[in-house]
Amino acid sequence: MGISVDELSAGLARVCARVGLGALSLAPQRLTGGAVMESWRFACGDETFVLRRAPSLAFMEGRPYSHSTEAALIEAARAKEVTAPQVVAVLEEADGLGSGFIMRALPGTADPKVILACDDPAGLLKQAARDLARIHSLRQADVPEGVPVMDYLAAIADLKAQFIDAGGDRPIIALGLKWLEDNCPPEVEPVLNHGDYRMGNLLVEGSGLTGVLDWEIAHFGDRHEDLAFGCMAVWRFARYDRPALGLGSIEDYIAAYEAEAGVKIDPARFRFWTIYRTVWWAMGCLKMAAQWRSGADRMLERVVISRRTSEQELDLLMLLEDESGHGARVLPLKKIPRLLSPQGVAQIDELAVAVSEWLGTIKDKLSGHDRFQLAVARNALGILAREHGNFAYLDGMGDSDLILRGEAGLHDPAFHAQLRVDALAQAAVDSPKYPALAVARKKWTGEE
Known part of the structure; x- marks a missing residue:
């Protein structure tokens, strides 16, 4: 391997x-x-x-x-x-x-935990906006042939095809796909998009930007896509309260970008690409398991990242329900069904916890990527422990089909409430420390 x-x-x-x-x-x-x-x-x-x-x-x-x-x-x-x-x-x-x-090699760190604790996040946000504007100044004549130009409708169709290939049984993703089909904006003059411009791909020393990394999905398209991607909840890490790259407000980020690029940003297009990229990353997470199964990459991290799909479903539902007419109301949530566990012998969750505890004892003997992989392994065991006996998976294929045909959606309060139950339950198993989970729980249930 x-x-x-x-x-x-x-x-x-x-x-x-x-x-x-x-x-x-x-x-x-x-x-x-x-x-x-x-x-x-x-x-x-x-x-x-x-x-x-x-x-x-x-x-x-x-x-x-x-x-x-x-x-x-x-x-x-x-x-x-x-x-x-x-x-x-x-x-x-x-x-x-x-x-x-x-x-x-360039100086600095890409570790979001370190970067988001810097002394001048507002100054760093302006530097990030500056570099993004410079990237967007590139046109097709400036780069080699072969860099794709995004066709918006084709991109949505591709996401839908990926969804069907992956089983097509996740209703919240289906809601996102239907919304994208219904709200796709007209195409604009394409600029070079970095494609992955967000915290984790920016190298920083102190409060200074020292490098923009990971260019493998750069393409030509709408500048709003790059701007929106860095503002997704998942890339704010622990600073959910600072939506632009985890460094500051979206308003400040856009103002700095507009000043550098000499353009005006359209809020409706920004929203479209926020939802598009949330669906896109949900599918990206989902595909990680398929890559592992195929043998193309058997890294443990692949299967663990696949379980982060539920983070994007949580975020996507909060984005979409703003237009549902009752998104701000606390809807009644049904109890999550529990599975009965056999008595006596050690259960799957107990076995997972026992192995995780033992791995913790050798943590200090490892360094570099091995130490990182150990943390990923303990995360995987944590998912097993939380999932076992907690709730039964619901078959969402029928619901997804109805959504994609436009026959079901957030206009139905009972259906909306059930999606909230499912999103909270799955995220609590897959990513209990995901900052948006506490935000969604308070918004939807009134509980801290």
């Missing part, structure tokens, strides 16, 4: 010799995070670099463009003074490392 450090070191030695970086002086170390690609830090002489690679060649199948195109995109952005890393080498087949490229 994966590539060994020895294989990686040998391959990197070949690449570094080929492009004149010198001999390795620090073996590659896996960096934490990265829901899609792997990142490895290493050094040649006194200089530090980062290798960005796909976990397998199979993982690149069906992706819109190659790593060589992504590398050229980053360099085009640097030419527009975007704070992006310098690419020094693109992997070749003879290197034996698969698909990827090497960048000079």
